[in-house]
Amino acid sequence: MNKFGFKISTPRSIDLDNGDRRLYDELVATVPSYRYCIGCGGCTATCSAGQFTDFNIRKTHFLFSRRQYDKLSTELLPEADLNKCMLCGKCSLVCPRGVNTRGLIVEMRMLLNNK
Amino acid sequence: MFDIFVIPFCLGVLALLVISVIKYYNWIKGFDRRQQMLVRKNILSWKFVPAIWEMIRECLLHWRITKHNVLLGYMHRSLAFGWFLLIAVGAVQAAVAFPGGHHLYMAIFFNYFEPRTPDMAHTHAMDTIATVMDVLLLYVFSGLSLAILKKLWSKPLGMKRTTRHNVTDRVAKFALWCIFPLRLLAEGATSAIYHNGGFLVAGLGSVMESIGLDNGILEYNLWLLYSLALGVFFTLMPFTRYMHIFTEVFLIYFRQLGLRDSDKKNGYTLFELSACSRCGICIDGCPINRELGVTDIQGVYLLQAIRNKDVLNKANDIANMCMVCGRCSTECPVGIDLEPIRRQVRNEQVSSIDHPDGYQYLKSVHHFNAVGRVAYFGGCMSHLTPGITEAMEKIFMAAGQSYWFMDKEGTMCCGRPLMQQGMVRQAEALRDLNKRVIKKSNATMLVTSCPICYQTFVKDYKLNIPVIHHSQYIDMLINEGRIKVKNGGQRVTYHDPCELGRGCGVYDEPRHVVASAANLVATEEEREKSLCCGYNLGNIHIDSEQQKLIRDAALRNLLAPNPDMIATACPMCKKAMTRGSDIPVSDIAEIVACNLVDS
Numbered sequence: 001m002n003k004f005g006f007k008i009s010t011p012r013s014i015d016l017d018n019g020d021r022r023l024y025d026e027l028v029a030t031v032p033s034y035r036y037c038i039g040c041g042g043c044t045a046t047c048s049a050g051q052f053t054d055f056n057i058r059k060t061h062f063l064f065s066r067r068q069y070d071k072l073s074t075e076l077l078p079e080a081d082l083n084k085c086m087l088c089g090k091c092s093l094v095c096p097r098g099v100n101t102r103g104l105i106v107e108m109r110m111l112l113n114n115k
Numbered sequence: 116m117f118d119i120f121v122i123p124f125c126l127g128v129l130a131l132l133v134i135s136v137i138k139y140y141n142w143i144k145g146f147d148r149r150q151q152m153l154v155r156k157n158i159l160s161w162k163f164v165p166a167i168w169e170m171i172r173e174c175l176l177h178w179r180i181t182k183h184n185v186l187l188g189y190m191h192r193s194l195a196f197g198w199f200l201l202i203a204v205g206a207v208q209a210a211v212a213f214p215g216g217h218h219l220y221m222a223i224f225f226n227y228f229e230p231r232t233p234d235m236a237h238t239h240a241m242d243t244i245a246t247v248m249d250v251l252l253l254y255v256f257s258g259l260s261l262a263i264l265k266k267l268w269s270k271p272l273g274m275k276r277t278t279r280h281n282v283t284d285r286v287a288k289f290a291l292w293c294i295f296p297l298r299l300l301a302e303g304a305t306s307a308i309y310h311n312g313g314f315l316v317a318g319l320g321s322v323m324e325s326i327g328l329d330n331g332i333l334e335y336n337l338w339l340l341y342s343l344a345l346g347v348f349f350t351l352m353p354f355t356r357y358m359h360i361f362t363e364v365f366l367i368y369f370r371q372l373g374l375r376d377s378d379k380k381n382g383y384t385l386f387e388l389s390a391c392s393r394c395g396i397c398i399d400g401c402p403i404n405r406e407l408g409v410t411d412i413q414g415v416y417l418l419q420a421i422r423n424k425d426v427l428n429k430a431n432d433i434a435n436m437c438m439v440c441g442r443c444s445t446e447c448p449v450g451i452d453l454e455p456i457r458r459q460v461r462n463e464q465v466s467s468i469d470h471p472d473g474y475q476y477l478k479s480v481h482h483f484n485a486v487g488r489v490a491y492f493g494g495c496m497s498h499l500t501p502g503i504t505e506a507m508e509k510i511f512m513a514a515g516q517s518y519w520f521m522d523k524e525g526t527m528c529c530g531r532p533l534m535q536q537g538m539v540r541q542a543e544a545l546r547d548l549n550k551r552v553i554k555k556s557n558a559t560m561l562v563t564s565c566p567i568c569y570q571t572f573v574k575d576y577k578l579n580i581p582v583i584h585h586s587q588y589i590d591m592l593i594n595e596g597r598i599k600v601k602n603g604g605q606r607v608t609y610h611d612p613c614e615l616g617r618g619c620g621v622y623d624e625p626r627h628v629v630a631s632a633a634n635l636v637a638t639e640e641e642r643e644k645s646l647c648c649g650y651n652l653g654n655i656h657i658d659s660e661q662q663k664l665i666r667d668a669a670l671r672n673l674l675a676p677n678p679d680m681i682a683t684a685c686p687m688c689k690k691a692m693t694r695g696s697d698i699p700v701s702d703i704a705e706i707v708a709c710n711l712v713d714s
Contacts (some may be wrong), residue, residue: 086532089687098659
């Protein structure tokens with residue numbers, strides 16, 4: 001019936017006011033440079049784990065800042081699986097905004113684990 | 116002969132003895148299996164010989180502190196060795212005076228209990244011993260006055276900043292400082308009545324006699340105070356930093372037997388915690404102190420916080436703020452290796468997320484095209500500085516060496532960055548994966564460009580092929596005449612990377628390499644005293660501005676002799692310093708590759 005070559009997308013708007021700010025606030029408190037991120041994706045481009053998989057730090061950053069913590073589980077989004085990170089630190093070195101990406105990943109893992 | 120004033124001293128000694136024995140017994144019981152095995156294996160070997168030598172050199176003569184600063188060494192030596200000799204000579208004195216045997220306290224309070232029959236009191240031997248005792252007491256006093264000077268003005272003793280001690284430490288120190296003046300005064304009062312003692316004591320005695328003091332009452336009370344000071348000091352000893360006096364002896368012995376820290380805190384760690392004398396020598400060199408002004412995270416405070424278990428959170432904060440540059444460990448006069456202890460604390464903190472199942476994807480990434488006998492591992496950081504890997508490939512080719520660029524397509528991390536954050540199990544998973552690849556390649560040698568990788572390859576991998584850093588490899592090629600290098604004539608200063616220098620003790624090879632391709636200029640703080648570039652992976656808590664401050668300090672040191680270029684042997688140091696330096700920063704491989712001569 002509906003073979004138009006396209007489909008109707010479900011609305012994907014995210015109301016930041018509805019999210020749980022607690023984890024986000026905690027992350028910003030421990031790694032203040034998190035807020036400087038401009039989403040350029042340099043970290044993801046250089047990522048050692050990203051060379052072998054579709055692991056995507058940028059995406060993880062975004063999901064976290066949009067309070068979509070539930071999406072950050074291994075099953076739903078393999079590319080946001082922080083366990084793949086080898087903590088080599090290339091991402092921190094290439095970041096043009098001086099975000100402490102490496103510290104951010106450890107803190108995110110801690111926060112998500114203790115959620 | 117007995118007098119009631121000796122009781123505080125006797126109780127103090129008893130408390131010290133009982134508590135120490137219980138503590139040491141429990142700590143030895145707390146060794147892990149590997150450590151226990153080493154003790155059993157080596158306890159009957161000749162290793163006690165170097166151990167005894169090190170005990171004399173460090174516990175009594177304080178050689179390492181003397182190397183740090185002569186005056187500071189003299190202060191510690193006069194207090195430790197001086198007091199030791201006082202006790203030893205005092206024992207001889209008592210043995211001579213009481214041929215029929217005596218109690219311990221009679222030797223300690225000898226002048227009070229000294230037999231005063233005319234034939235005993237003034238024999239030649241007794242006079243000589245009394246003089247020796249007075250000389251020794253003066254020796255201790257010279258150290259004591261330096262200790263007081265250090266408290267008021269520490270700079271002449273080579274310390275910009277000294278440790279802030281807790282209350283129990285201060286009370287014990289006060290008791291310790293009281294012991295020797297009280298002893299002299301008590302002996303003086305006795306001498307004022309009976310005219311015994313050597314030149315110092317007798318001199319004080321005649322002064323006390325001449326100014327008309329009631330020396331009878333004074334004498335007894337001074338001996339009581341002396342006994343109290345000793346009692347308080349001995350009772351507090353096991354709970355304060357002064358526990359290091361005996362613990363260091365044990366630590367040296369166990370270290371000579373081959374014991375090292377394990378991943379978890381255990382009995383051996385407890386020996387290390389108590390062996391720290393809180394001298395504070397680790398504070399001045401620490402880059403976090405020097406550049407960021409953070410003065411409460413240095414090794415001495417970490418060990419103190421772990422020892423006082425009640426402040427575990429504080430220990431976490433302290434352990435996390437460190438750069439793990441290793442400067443403190445090279446300066447520690449007790450030789451405590453602080454990195455594994457920090458790792459233990461960090462490991463406890465992150466144990467909930469330390470699960471190694473995230474790396475399954477790495478099992479299928481390596482395509483084996485291993486052709487060369489030499490495996491070359493660039494490391495993650497070298498992929499950010501492709502100049503280094505290109506230079507290495509050029510050098511391999513110039514030397515006619517077939518090589519396998521192991522991580523050309525993509526890097527599997529060596530695992531050390533994880534280790535530094537305390538994620539021991541995850542690091543082990545990466546190690547196993549890398550080991551499998553290296554084994555399968557049949558390479559006969561592993562060359563790496565990254566000192567971070569090099570350190571873990573050498574210390575943790577236990578590979579059965581030689582592992583060398585590219586600085587050593589290039590040095591070897593030059594020595595064997597396989598590559599020829601011309602001197603480019605540039606003035607170059609060399610930056611010792613923390614992981615390569617202090618981490619693995621590789622100081623000379625990179626300098627040989629630089630000197631063969633350029634004119635090497637020395638800097639003020641180099642080798643063991645080299646400054647961290649600020650980007651060390653050991654710290655995930657400082658921000659980029661703080662990193663820049665630390666880097667700039669390292670750069671100031673390197674730029675002071677006005678060089679044309681800065682050389683280093685670490686891709687991360689290079690990356691860090693290039694950003695803050697007006698003159699070029701090159702890896703030694705790049706300098707060599709530029710100056711290769713076709714033979």
